[in-house]
Structures are given as structure tokens and as C-alpha cells.
Amino acid sequence: MKIVNAKVFTPEFIFKDGEICVDKEQFAAVSPDVSKIDAKGLYAIPGLIDIHFHGAVGYDFMDGTKEALRSIAAYEASVGVTSICPATMTMGKEDILKACANARDFKPDDKCSSLVGINMEGPFLSAQKLGAQNPDFVMKPDAEFFRKAQAASGNKIKLLAIAPDTENALNVIAKLKDEVLCSIAHTCCDYDTAVKAIAEGATHLTHLYNAMPPLYHRDPGPIAAGSDANWCEAEIICDGIHVHPAAVRAAFRLFGADRMILISDSMMACGLEDGVYQLGGQKVTVTHRKALLDNGTIAGSATNLFSCMKTAVQKMGIALESAVRCATYNPARSIKILDKVGTIEPGKQADLLLLDDNLDIKALLLRGKWLFNEI
Template sequence: MIISGGKVFSGAGFDNRDVFIEGERFAQASTGECLPQDMVDASDCWVLPGLIDVHFHGAMGHDFCDADDEGISAIARYEASQGVTAIFPTTMTLPVERLIPIVTSIAAHSAGEDEAAIAGINMEGPFISPGKVGAQNPAFVRGATVAEFERWQKAAQGKIKLVDVAPEEPGNLEFIREVSDQVRVSLAHMCADYETAAAAFDAGARHMTHLFNAMPSLHHREPGPIAAAADRRDVTCEIIADGVHIAPSMVRLAFSLFPGRMILISDSLRACGLGDGTFELGGQEFTVHGNRATIENGSLAGSVSSVMACLRTAVTKMDIPLADAVRTATMTPAKALGVDDERGSIEPGKIADVVVLDNDLQVKHVILRGRLLF
């Protein structure tokens, strides 16, 4: 296959060049005759690597915590249709008896030819703070233990790539020290001050979950965990740029504080892709009105936007340069989660996942593992 005439994301910007695909991989050049049906015209379009979402819970009426294979397929199919070609299904704060079958079902899933690939699993909770649960269920919050994490990882066939921890809770700093060489640890849903967050980074944490949300804010005398992360050059930070969770000026501030270290996520719920209504999240109900999802107490429950929609919002409504926004949904998450040898950029030898956007940043074509999806 040849994708011709497009403006191809290069990492730093965009180049006018053709993209060659042989089988499921990008190639240096075409090694044989390319038939007309294998030509994709990307004239005046943006050609991006398939997007990666490292943090989201569901879509199209399904949630990964349902532990249902057909539901996983429906979610992965929807994501691929949005140009999101690699996903990290994300769990909730639940009892271990529920978490084990959830990660087992995700690890056992085999992606269909029209489904985004599962590149790993993200464990959001239960090792969080009862004071910053957000839409998580406080009844199931508990301290971090290596034994419980090892049970998850065994059931997940080693596919857990990210685990969330509130560092100020008793025993959690020691947990970070013990597992940070096995999995990327993210600070999340926390009440930690600057010193505690800094200690967590010293212990091996290298990530922050949905920056600004469910954590102390920046303050000039009490700088908090955001400033602690900004002081480190090896810490990546997620951000939800759906136009609801964070004001545009704060998104721009985040990109300035963490140059090259931002990761765009959707944190989407089962309501993503559907309209208004009432839905379930981790045993609690949430209501969707327009682009806003809230639980009964008014707290935001997550988003109803795909990461592609968040990228579009970041560029068109928040003044984030397109190349910067693309990097946060491709190269940066791929490197942070250890899948950059296969994904995140358009380079010979890597998996041929491509999304072609028109000038309005709407999805025109998706190539999934070397196959034209549409």
C-alpha cells in the first residue's frame, strides 16, 4: 500500500512524502507493483500514526470492568473507527474478586481485524486516597500491597503496564519502591504535598494520572504534586482535553510546564459514542448531559470523548499546535508505556497503523495493521 500526497507526521513536524506499507509494517519504499486499490490519496490531508489511549474505561455502552469479551470487541471496534489503534483498557477501584476476572478477560482478548489492539492494561485504583476518590467507589479503596499487585499481574499474563498509587497513604511509598522496576507507577487520586510526591518520584514513580484532576492544585506557598512533577524531567503527565475537565488556559500551561512529557487521554466512559442518559461506572450511576458526565454528588465521572476528539479540541479550541497535540497521543505514550519499538511513529518496521485527517481534523481514512479500514 502507498499513502500518497499527505503531510506526514515526523515527530517534530510534518513532511510532504509518501508512506509505504508492506503487509502489516511500514516499509522504506515499495518493493513491488502497487495496484490502484492499494493507493490511498492523502492530498491536502494530515497523515498521523494511529493514536494511543493509555487511560479510558469504555465506549458504546460497554465498560472493560464488565469483563465481557463481546463488550471489549465493541469498544475496540469503536476506537479503531476514531483512529485510535492501540489501547490500554483501564480498571476501577473494585474488590480483588472482581479485578481478577476483569484483567483476565482483557488479557485473553484477541483483537479482530477491525479492532484497536490491546497494548497493555492500566490499573486505576484501588491504591488511592479516600479523600480524592472522584468517581471511584470509596468502599473499595485500600492500601497498596505487592501481593495483590502480583495476583493481578499473574491473571493479566504480565500485561499490566501502569498502576496508580496515592503516595501519602500508609505503605504506598514502599510499594512504589518494590514494583517500579516491574511496572510504570503513576501518582493519582491523591492528597500528597510536594515533599511526598517528590519522595514518590525518588522511589520510582514516573507518571501522573489526569493532571489537575483528583489532586491538590498548584499554590505559590504549597506547590503540591504538580510542581514536584514539573521539577522532574523523567515524569510524564496525562491530561483530559475534552473541554470539560480543564480550562483551555490550564491545558496550555500544562504543555508549557511539561514540554514533550504530556500524554493526551480520554478517560472515556461507557457512554462515549452514545447520547445523553444515565449509565453505570464502578457500581455507581452517572448522568450524561451533552459533553459532561457527573455522578450524584456532582463530581465529574470521566469523559464522553474519544482521544481523537480530545486532540481535535486541544488544537481547535485550546490553541495547542497540531504537532504537539499529535505527539501527546502517539510518540510520548508509546515511549512511556514501553511500546515505542512497535508503535507511536511512522517508521520502517513498525506496525502500520495510520489515521488520515482532513483539514478540519476529521477522520478520513484509517489503516489498521496495514489494512485499509475505510
């Protein structure tokens, strides 16, 4: 199959008129299938990659069931997120191990996103910056428990959240930096502690601005430490609720589009109506897409990654090329799956979205097959 006349997002992060060949499940230099799809006037971008979210359509990754994981993966595929790396929560050890083991042998069907990893967000967090994480299950960082979870997952854990200000955190980062991408998260750490954590190997910041000290001119904290280290990257939630548009633009200036990663941090309410839901065993009330614990704490998002990317462009002033890069190439590079997904190149998995000028999805290719095509 050949897709012609599209404005193709290239590995150089620009749009260029061109054509795309697909052979079975991969992009190819040529295709034995002579059929053509005319994508005139449409943008062609890689399938999106969400490396930090918890659930959707009434299910949570921590449910630890095949039904939950399949339902989440099917929803994400339907909204253009073709590769997923769902996150754990701060819950009991057995719950974490169950969720990891459930993901171990997940095989997507034709309607499901590819499971490309696990983000272990809890339980090694600061009790003072938990956000929506459950305080009953916080643990000090423990390399051996991480390794137990990693073994249960079949080595699927790609990201590990650690608060550098907690007991033994820097030692654990140093021990694990060659085994997993360590991320500064849910922390009260100051600038100097964050610098030490980055030097030990924590080169990622979890949902920038959220659950960390703010950027203050006499006490700049982990945001400035991450910006100073040009090998450190940062996630950001662009749902229009977690971070003000001006702060999103400031983050892109601090880190550059090459180091920003768009995430959704969505919870089970994503894709559903307002109502009462659960996150990490805690009640969450969602009103007008805003998810809150009973104490008023924002509890994840109710917005998928594609909608976050669209919001970043249409309401926050982020260039389309930058937003696409930060939802495709950058997350793939971050968790070391860029050899498989993240760009439209021969040999890569054929995940692709065709968008109109309003950035609405007109067609969606999932592993070489049309999930839908309205052209």
C-alpha cells in the same frame, strides 16, 4: 501499497511532504504492492494510543467479558484510536482479577484496536480524592495483590496508580518500579511527599489537575513536583470539561510537549447519547457530554481521544504537532511499546489516519488494512 503526496508526521514531530509504503501489516521502506493512494492535501499521522480510558458504547473494561472488550476495541478503532490500554476501577478484588484475566488472551479482529496494555487505576487510592472511584473498595497499596493481578493479565498491566500519601505507598512504589510504571494518582499528597514518590520511581501523573491538590504558590503539591522532575510525565484530559483551556496551555508550559500525554478517561457513555450509565458500580448521568455522579463529581469523560486531540488544537491553542505527538509517540514511549507503534516508520505496525484541514478523518488504516477510506 504506497500512500503519496501526504503531509507526513515524522519521528522528528514535524509534518513533511512525503510518501508511505505499507507491506502487509507494517510500514516499510518499499512495498511489493504497486497500488497508490493519492493523499494530496491530507495530513498523515500515526494511529492514536489511549493509555487511560474505561469504556465506550455502553461497555466498561470492568465488565470482564469478551463482548465488552471487543465492542470497546471496535469503537475505539472506528474513531482513530488504534491502540488501547483500558483502565480498571476501584472495585472488588475478584472484579479486578476478572477484568485482567479477560484481557489476557484478547485477539483483535480486523475492526478492533490492538490491546497494548492495562492501566490499573484502582484500588490503591486516597479515600479523600476518589473522584468517581468507589469508596467501598479502596485498599492500601499492596505489591502482592498487584502481582496477582499482573499474573492474571499475562503481564499486560503497564500502569499502576498509587496515592503516595496512603499507608505503605512509598515502599510499594520502590518494590514495583522495575515491574510497572507507577503513577501518582487520586492523592492528597503535598510537594515533599510527591518528590519522595518520584524519587522512589513514580514517574507519571494520572490525569493532571484532577483528583489531586491544585498548584498553589505556598503549597505547590504534586503538580509542581512532577514539573520539577524532568523525567516525570503527565496525562491530561482535553475534553473541554475536565480542564480549562488556559490550564491545559499552562500544563504544556510546565511539562513541555515532550512530557505531556493526551488521554480521554472515557467511560461507557462515550459514543452514545446523553443518559444514565454506570461507572465502577455507581450511577452516572451524562448531559451535554458532561458525566456526573449524583453528588456532582465529574465521572470520567464521554469523549474519545481523537476528539480530545482535536479540541486541544482547535479550542485550546495547542499546536497540531504537539497534540499529535502527545496522542501517539508519548503514550507509546510511556508504556514501552514504541518499538511497535507510535510513529510512521518501517517495521512499525501500519496504523495511520489521513486527516483534512479541519482534522476530520478521511481514511483510517488499521494494521495495514483500510478500516475505511473516503478519499
